[in-house]
Amino acid sequence: MVLFRRLLGDVLRSERMQRGMTLREVSAEARVSLGYISEIERGQKEASSELLASLCAAMDLPLSEVLREVSDAVALEEVALELHSIEATPITGTRPGPGPVVASAA
Numbered sequence: 001m002v003l004f005r006r007l008l009g010d011v012l013r014s015e016r017m018q019r020g021m022t023l024r025e026v027s028a029e030a031r032v033s034l035g036y037i038s039e040i041e042r043g044q045k046e047a048s049s050e051l052l053a054s055l056c057a058a059m060d061l062p063l064s065e066v067l068r069e070v071s072d073a074v075a076l077e078e079v080a081l082e083l084h085s086i087e088a089t090p091i092t093g094t095r096p097g098p099g100p101v102v103a104s105a106a
Contacts, residue, residue: 002081006043007073008052008066013041015061015069029058 016026023041027034032054039045040055047055056063 002074002077003043004070004074005040005046007070007077008047009041009043011066011069011073012055015059015066016041019059019061021059026055026058030054 016023023034023037026032027037030037030051032051036045037055040047040051052066053063056066
């Protein structure tokens with residue numbers, strides 16, 4: 001199962017680190033507790049749209065960019081899950097055999 005909150009947390013953490021910001025800096029700028037941001041980044045808490053907007057503003061990051069990155073990550077995980085599902089499913093098709101046995105009374 002694809003967890004949106006985990007992928008969102010991964011994207012937020014990656015963006016924060018690329019900007020060289022600490023949790024403390026984002027926390028102060030967004031006016032959100034450091035612990036709560038940490039839980040969001042670890043995929044343990046869901047971020048409301050208002051909270052997500054505050055985090056994006058604190059990092060000077062367009063919300064649309066975050067959502068696009070998360071959407072791409074979701075798509076990749078869905079494909080990976082589909083491929084894994086196909087590989088794990090046994091093939092149940094029938095193979096052509098020698099055909100029916102015919103008795104001859106010759």
